[in-house]
Amino acid sequence: MSDFRLKVFQSVAKNLSFTKASQELFVSQPAITKHIQELESTYQARLFDRQGSKISLTEAGKLLLEHCGRILEDYKRLEYEMHLLHNEYTGELRLGASTTIAQYVLPPLLASFIKKFPQVNLSLMNGNSREIEAALQEHRIDLGLVEGVFRLPNLKYTTFLEDELVAVTRTGSKLQVGEEITPEELLHIPLVLRERGSGTLDVFEKALQQHNIKLSSLQVLMYLGSTESIKLFLEHTDCMGIVSIRSITRELYAGQLRVIEIKDMVMLRDFSFAQPQGQESGLSQVFMQFAAHHNHKL
Incomplete structure (x- = not known):
């Protein structure tokens, strides 16, 4: 039911490209141009400045974009609530x-x-x-x-599940570590960790700070973009990884990985909805x- 012209405008404004908007919305480029022209005619204002192949938002365009997101969100909410009258979720x-x-x-x-x-x-x-x-x-x-x-x-955060991070090595690793280590011993152990921006690294870094240990002082061999990558890396390298306990259930059951306790170092976190x-x-x-x-x- 929503005004499709607003979706077209939002896509062009986000991509600053009529071509990319056409690809994103599966609409021909002439149709994209027509929708923008209709909006400009309706509001008697130019929405984009065109300089050769490049475009940029005018002041009128910035104002429309500011309202556009809210209007489309209201349309979406209206559609949802109308369907609720018939107990339909669509x-x-x-x-x-x-x-x-x-x-x-x-x-x-x-x-x-x-x-x-x-x-x-x-x-x-x-x-x-x-x-x-x-x-x-x-x-x-x-x-x-x-x-x-x-x-x-x-953003609003709502917790829905708790999780724990643990230190792990592969079973049979040549790494000289017992069943439990101190936080200070981490300084001398080669590590593989998740990348910057990951929640896993955030929690680990905060836990280190509780023991006055800086992440930069650790022997980090690699920062990897997924837990699966860390687990595969551990299979072939004598080092330690920090991962969610939920991610290694099968490997622990199969005896491929073992958990190393870090004394007095709690690494709990919440999984949360964000909106x-x-x-x-x-x-x-x-x-x-x-x-x-x-x-x-x-």
């Missing part, structure tokens, strides 16, 4: 999840949700926690699922409520 829900959550927590939940709400068009973006928060702020997703300890003031402040309704809320009723299975 529409689009764009999720974004940090890597650990996307790989080890969400799959069974998504399967159950799709079975319960087959009319909902569900999509999932994967990235680290900072990337998911950025996607939320840029309105590329509707609801984020993130980990870590840092919080942005313009823009004031946008706490619609299908995002349905999914959050569904997850709350099913988190005992996660």
